[in-house]
Amino acid sequence: MGSPPLFYKWSSKILPWLSIVSILILGVGLYWGMFYAPTDYKQGDVYRILFIHVPSAILGQSIFMFMAICGFINMIWRAKISGMMLKSAAPIGASFTLLALVTGSIWGKPTWGTWWVWDARLTSTLILFFIYAALIGLHSTIEDKTKADRAVSILSIVGIAIIPVIKKSVDWWQTLHQPSTFTITSSPSMSPDMYQPLLICVIGFYLFFALLLTLNLRNEVLEREKNKNWVRQLFGGLS
Amino acid sequence: MLPNLKVENLSSVRSEKVIFDNINFEVMPGQNIEIIGSNGSGKTTLLRTILGLINQDKGQILWLDDNDNYNKFRTFDCFYQGHQLGIKNLLTVYENLQLTKNSIGMPQEEIYKLLERVGLSNINDFAANLSVGQRKRIAVARWLLKEFKVYLIDEPFSALDDKATLLIEDLIKELNAKGCSFIITGHRPSNILASRMEI
Amino acid sequence: MLPNLKVENLSSVRSEKVIFDNINFEVMPGQNIEIIGSNGSGKTTLLRTILGLINQDKGQILWLDDNDNYNKFRTFDCFYQGHQLGIKNLLTVYENLQLTKNSIGMPQEEIYKLLERVGLSNINDFAANLSVGQRKRIAVARWLLKEFKVYLIDEPFSALDDKATLLIEDLIKELNAKGCSFIITGHRPSNILASRMEI
């Protein structure tokens, strides 16, 4: 599936299945979490935001790793498709990270009484979002798309090298100064009734990401190869 | 004698547009190639492709090495003068010549002589104050800092007066005699001895 | 008919160096002046002095106003094209023409026609990708956006191929017929009808 036309054909086959499965699992997970999982004895029903918050926070990080791998492949082997993958994944990753930030803030207001605290985990999520923004901003300024892919690849490689350092240092930072009044890590170990739907949500989010990525990537492929023969043939009647 | 550089079947595609196609020539030591074409025909692109500043599409560029083999990687330094002349406005005329790699180890008087030769007397003026032709003369003076096997010069004669044109023709002849070759571009044939090709 | 512009006894001194001295000419409507000189002889400086971009030293520049009087202050807009062409790399060819003062109120098709006339077909390319000659053609297309009494063009023919040279000669003739005058510079006489002066 290294070549764009091959990917396009292959993804056409898999797309219907992927959509059905991902939306099904996501639906089950969210429905379970929102309506069947027990109400939290301390927080009430607000806690249900967890079923969106935690998966999106996890996805935000995973997608960055995925992008860095794409970037690496793009730099070394110059595989066109990896560049497009990188480009297509970036806005999705940024959206999930933003979703984590927004749901976290919404959750923070009733539980902590404030929209935002400078806690290590929150801060590193925010920084991750900034890095996504830098990647997207850089890509959109360079007109030549393959060039833009390579530029973003370089930056994502720097990112993957330095993100662990950022996370580590943000953790130290928090301990070095006075500890934050609120922590999210010391939540009571979750009961299985909450844990199981969460797990399904996370899996659903991953599949949903795969779906979004495939859709984005197909658009990207068509857009970039619009003057190639195989795309012309595909839309032979139309253009 | 073997050609220093062979260009075989070279073609260039930029943003899905074919700029030039199937270019072939050889550069023998001491001989010149003149590439003639209209505006936008791809002369600048060709020179930069030969130097590897622009990726080529098809064909190959072969460079002679010391063991008389041809390599795809460049084996010797070339001199390139593009449309941008690489002149720093905040340096004086003299400094613009002196603070370059090729002038390493060259004594001051030699540099003065070069500047005199290309007709620049105001060696302590800032380059910002120079006329366009005078800037071009600085660039020409740089040809003489060091000898190169191949000089690639983009439109050497534009923006210059007749005196400077003659001077350059002389310089090229002189460097040819030392075995240096020129690949130059232009819009119409010049007076230098060269094999001409249209692009 | 009165000359639109009279230059009397003009001289320029820059950093205590006399660049030119005692320049005299008159620009009659529909007639051209060609200023010929070697590199660094002061052609660019002269054009810019006439426009007031550089302070003059002695002499005067007199402009005709609507009441047939001569004024020391410029009374009408002129068109100036210097060595720098004022082309923005991040704009497309079309935008480079459209986003200028002179194109105010000009319909899109007119601009397309102008671009076609100067031989530019890639109207949606960014100017950054153009060749030097193609950039110059954009500048030439700007002559036609509006009619000016006097055009001051610094080296109109440099960096252009024969086709573009012919085109410009035609354009000048055409604009002359409408009563526009050109003051152009160059290193050797061109083919246009003009009174020539050495500098």
Add this chain to the structure above:
Amino acid sequence: MMQSSISDWLTIILRRDLIIAFRRSSTYITPLIFFLIVVTFFPLALGPQESLLSSLAPGVIWIAALLASLLAVETIFSEDFRDGTLDDFFISLEPSFILVFAKVLIHWLITGLPILIASMIAALVLYLPFESFIPMIFSLLLGTSFMSLLGALGAALSLGRSAILSAIIVLPFSIPTLLMGTSVISSSLINQDFSGYLMIMGAMLAIGIPGLCLLTVEALLLNYE
């Protein structure tokens, strides 16, 4: 007729420069993100305590604003100068004042305006109380405009080779803006009257628009002697 041609021209300059600015950094989001990253630096370096941060918030926001206006300052005239576009402005018979004003406006639109928006998010994460939002916006509105005016003068002075010490000339004048802007917000924090500061900032702006624009024209003309 003359009047309308000036405003037409102003529109064209604005459109052209905004298109270029947009292509150069493609999103309006870029300055916004920039501002937020700078703001994030402060809790990271100074510690996350709410009381400290909210007392520093006025200054932090103002320092970030100052940096943003300084970063983009150099480009105000340099490109037009280099490529010859600036010549056209001085050749035209219309007052060059217009040009400078347009350039200041553009600089403000690509730095000041995004900052104004970003400052609300910044205020939120720095625990600035809601009551101080309005004074903050007003002080930023006046202050960033003044910074753009000052920046234009600095850019004009440092054009080309006669680059005199523009920084030394411009930066000291940005200090009053910084102090006054901060005072507006911090006065509002402790429920003091801040209209005096705003008035001074407004007065500076009122004098600055004609005064600094004219000085900038003069500074630009230094490159045309």
Add this chain to the structure above:
Amino acid sequence: MMQSSISDWLTIILRRDLIIAFRRSSTYITPLIFFLIVVTFFPLALGPQESLLSSLAPGVIWIAALLASLLAVETIFSEDFRDGTLDDFFISLEPSFILVFAKVLIHWLITGLPILIASMIAALVLYLPFESFIPMIFSLLLGTSFMSLLGALGAALSLGRSAILSAIIVLPFSIPTLLMGTSVISSSLINQDFSGYLMIMGAMLAIGIPGLCLLTVEALLLNYE
């Protein structure tokens, strides 16, 4: 022979660019003054309590240093690119690595070094105890160098684009430097061991010099396709 020619060339690049920077004084004076403005701002905003200021001093100095080093970032390659000098570097058979290294060094010399010197004044103004001067200098030495490396990468990636874009590329990655640099000084304030932080900063620099320089070469080459 080959060896010596590289070092000769390095010297020439350094000399040339320093002469140019020196003649255009705003390149090195603006960061310096900006640094001092940010630093002096804090006593003005927070009042002169010695204990508060000296506890915040590490963070303040580091924020000011990082932000100041951003100011000159855009110019690292842009002029050489525009006037064709950059071509020469890629035409030459010597590794382009050299060029990038030289450019980083120059950026450091015109921003990092002045900041290093100014930081002593800053430390005095902020009542940082003398014992902390040495750790401060060392942390700034390592940290500003790393910033120059990052800045070169940002400048290369956003060549011909806006200063704000290069800033948002650079800033998020400079956070470890900020945190570690601050920790070095504040640990020294409370007599804790800070060598660990310095070691990490050193390690980042040691990896960064080859790694970031190579990536910068790659980024520059993107403009030559």
